[in-house]
Amino acid sequence: MTAAPHTVAPANTVGRVMRQVLYALLPAICLHIIFFGPGLVIQILLGVTAAVAAESLALRLRGQPVQKFLMDGSAAITAVLIALCLPPLAPWWLIVSGTAFAILVAKHLYGGLGSNPFNPAMVGYAVLLVSFPAQLTRWLPPDISGLQTVAFSLPETLHTIFTGSLPTSLQWDAVTSPTPLNALRTGVAMGQTLQEATAQPIFGMLGGRGWDWINVALLAGGVWLLSQRLIRWHTPVAMLAGLTIPAAIMSAVDPGSYPGPMFHLTAGASMLGAFFIATDPVTSATSDRGKLIYGAGIGVITYVIRSWGGYPDGIAFAVLLMNLSAPLIDRFTVPRIYGHSR
Amino acid sequence: MIRAMTGGGLRLETNKERSTAAPLRAASVPAEVILPLDQHAGTAARPLVKVGDAVLLGQPIAEPTSDISAWVHSPVSGSVIAVEPRPVAYHAASSPCIVIRNDFADRRDNANTAVDYASMSPAQLSDHIARGGIVGLGGATFPTASKLSQAVAQPDLHLLLNGAECEPWISCDDMLMRERAADIVFGAHVLMHALGTVSCTIAVEDDVPQAIASLRAAAAQVQPHIRIATLPDVYPAGGERQLILAVTDREVPAGRLPSDIGILCQNVGTAAAVARWIRDGEPLITRIVTITGSGVREPANLETRLGTPIASLIADCGGYTTDDRRLIMGGSMMGLAFSDDRLPIVKGSNCVIVPSPSDLHPRSAEMPCIRCGNCSEVCPAWLLPQQLHWQAQAHDVAALESFGLMDCIECGCCDYVCPSQIPLTQRFREAKVPVQAELLARSEAHLSRQRYEARGERLVRIENEQRARLEQKRREITGRKSPP
Known part of the structure; x- marks a missing residue:
């Protein structure tokens, strides 16, 4: 006979949670494809394949039931998150090795689902970022009128991803464009003022063109996750506040060098980080108060990192550093129990 | 104004309308009743009858054996045919039972008479309530008089009657409040007199409008005034500590009783039972039982003689719809599963669910905890079940204790929302055993240290006294010697 409770919430499984997260990413994925071409689709397919292979291998080696854990969808999310961080024309081995490292080392060497202290996707991405920095800067400008773009067809995209070289007659320097965060950084480093650096056509009203809409789509997906009660508001709100407040202060102090909060919120992986990466429950702080500290950190x-560090975007390193702090945060943010003082 | 349960809890599908469509009616009286002697909290009662004895309806057949124990009365007239262990639905082991064959004459025990409670002192009244065999009918079955006497020393007591029937499926209190609100109000006045207080609230969930209307009407007719408070239907709003917080905005400190903060909680059914005993001279020999679930043809609430086999109630409700004999005693969140429908209804039996597969959502395969925190969001004791789960796996008794395992009320909310389908409540029940043992060992160690220190002090004292006596004697001797 079963023990109480005799009933649980219907259709509430880890697999469902992971699927909902994937649905929430769909609008941003669509916009990404519109702005940057079909490369992301190839990257996601490559990543998911690598993730499933790595997950199966790791589960088999660990003597775990492969079918049960493969279906939870967590490996697929890791792959999709890494794919969203990589340039869409990046060579195939980049996403494959990054995802494999994420699943094999960051996830399964630490005990698999639920036991990994570090966000596997961010470990995978950070390893690629420090190992292959050149490949990770090869972004195309978004395909928006007014920007000089070379539209890549599907065959050209496949050719580039699988051979690692551009179609004949094209040079990397000619087709790539710095991301807004990168352009700003280089400009300021060369002594330009913020206004001069952002005079390039890749900058729009909010921040980088294309990127701003992708961030809006990610925000929408995140709000949907909130409405589905799959994530709590504490981490994303605290993280966005942690980004907004210093940005507001610094841009008020020195408007010539520091962009304002709007730019930061809509640039790079801000919204992806806030709603899809920092909210990874396994690696974040657990109590509401803890989540506020964790997100703000x-x-x-x-x-x-964006303003004074060595990388244009800093989400991955910020997440990993706070993953490291999560157990400590948990220790000091245990909520008060009913009937107990403190 | 009552606020929502502060932190935690769940809005669940209540399924109560299934058993409230039909009015309250009496169950068939069975040919044989089985009366466990340990159907209340505390120590088992001692039989006053033996096999072959004739008994009357309402006659005491077992007496309390300690301060926390209760009288048991015969719910029928007839003869005792067995005093022996029988299986029961509230624990796995058998319980000592008195079995009575019904002669269907319902010859009453005339020693049971109505009393004028207003002329009695609180202590006399409390003693008299004990003689009615009355225990908490919300499920905990704590002897009511014991609870009264624990609280009566407190000044400014407030009586809180719990009509917040928060568990899904159960509707016996709802039907009682709808149809017998006057009994509840009368019982409330008796309990107020026994406590020496004039302050009483009846707390009800806001999803039982008919019950609220009946209570308001009944309470309006009498003095002193009884407040009817409504609260949102959030599970487990009817948990004693959760209810007290919602109604009074005060928390019961850990390890203490509600009476320590001046509150005495009783179920509405208990108040009605008190009324029947004081006003009509009828001891606790019946209770209202909800029979519900898709597995029974006509769900209903039945006023049932204690000791009636569950099968008899199922028959009263048109019988089973399936061959599946899975039964739940209590609600779907905290009830106990069993399969034998010959087991008897006891004082604590509020509901029997006969679920069909579609009534309950069974757990799917268990996955590792992903620390999503849904469990801590719904925990009404404000615990972190996800942390307790890790600590229970690691058998870390010290951490389990400091993270409040013993404050877990086993409501099942964490299980309900866990996407990893972990049977958290069951794990916590099991983990409480070593923590309890540790606490006990510590309190025993504390006691023996106290004893050891007391012994040391006593030895020193005795030695000092002996020394003083010797000194005295020596002085007397030398004093006698010196003056020639």
Whole structure:
């Protein structure tokens, strides 16, 4: 006979949680494809294949039921998140090795689903970022009128991804364009003012063109996750506040060098980080108060890395640093129990 | 104004309308009743009858054996045919039972008479309530008089009657409040007199409008005034500590009783039972039982003689719809599963669910915890079940204790929302055993240290006294010697 409770919430499984997260990413994925071409689709397919292979291998080696854990969808999410961070024309081995590293090392060497202290997707991405920095800067400008673009067809995209070289007659320097965060960074480093650096056509009203809409789509997906009660508001709100407040202060102090909060919120992986990466429950702080500290930490560290660090975007490192701090945060943010003082 | 349960809880599908469509009616009286002697909290009662004895309806057949124990009365007239262990639905082991064959004459025990409670002192009244065999009918079955006497020393007591029937499926209190609100109000006045207080609230969930209307009408006719408070139908709003917080905005400190903060909680059914005993001279020999679920043809609430086999109630409700004999005693969140429908209804039996597969959502395969925190969001004790789960896996008794395992009320909310389908409540029940043992060992160690220190002090004292006596004697001797 079963023990109480005799009933649980219907259709509430880890697999469902993961599927909902994937649905929430769909609008941003669509916009990404519109702006940057079909490369992302190839990257996602490659990543998911690598993730499933790595997950199966790891589960088999660990003597775990392969079918049961493969169907939870967590490996697929890791792959999709890494794919969203990579340039769409990046060579195939980049996403494959990054995803494999994420699943095999960051996830399964630490005990698999639920036991990994670090966000596997961010570990995978960070390893690629420090190992292959050149490949990770090869972004195309978004396919928006007014920007000089070379539209890549599907065959050209496949050719580039699988051979690692562009179609004949094209040079990397000619087709790539710095991301807004990168352009801003280089410009300011060369002594330009913020206004001069952002005078390029890749910058729009909010921030980088194309990127702003993708971030809006990610925000919409995140709000949907909130409405589905799949994530709590504490982490994303705290993270965005951690990014906004220093940005507001610094841009008020020195408007010539520091962009304002709007730029930061709509640039790079801000919304992806806030709603889809920092909210990874396994690797974040657990109590509501803990989540506020955890999220704020990610926001502030991201701002610091973007403004004064060695990388144009800092979400991955910020997340990993706060993953490291999560157990400590948990220790000091245990909520008060009913009937207990403190 | 009552606020929502502060932190935690769940809005569940209540399924109560299934059993409230038909009015309250009496169950068939069976040919044989089985009366467990340990159907209340505390120590088992001692039989006053033996096999072959004739008994009257309402006659005491077992007496309490300690301060926390209760009288048991015969719900029928007839003869005792067995005093022996029988299986029961509230625990796995058998319980000592008195079995009575019904002669269907319903010859009453005339010693049971109505009393004028207003002329009695609180202590006399409390003693008299004990003689009615009355225990908490919300499910905990704590002897009512014991609860009264624990609280009566407190000044400014407030009586809180719990009509918040928060568990899904159960509707016996709803039907009682709808149809017998006057009994509840009368019982409330008796309990107020026994406590020496004039302050009483009846707390009800806001999804039982008919019950609220009946209570308001009944309470309006009498003095002192009884407040009817409504609260949102959030499970487990009817948990004693959760209810107290929602109604009074105060928390019961951990390890203490509600009476320590001046509140005495009783179920509305208990108040009605008190009324029947005081006003009509009828001890606790019946209770209202909800029979519900898709597995029974006509769900209903039945006023049932204690000791009636569950099968008899199922028959009263048109019988089973399936061959599946899975039964739940209590609600779907905290009830106990069993399969034998010959087991008897006892004082604590509020509901029997005969579920069909579609009534309950069974758990799917268990996955590892992903620390999503849904469990801590719904925990009404404000615990972190996800942390307790890790600590229970690691058998970390110290951490389990400091993270409040013993404050877990086993409501099942964490299980309900867990996407990893982990049977958290069951794990916590099991994990409480070593923590309890540790606490006990510590309190025993504390006691023996106290004893050891007391012994040390006593030895020192005795030695000092002996020394003083010797000194005295020596002085007397030398004093006698010196003056020649």
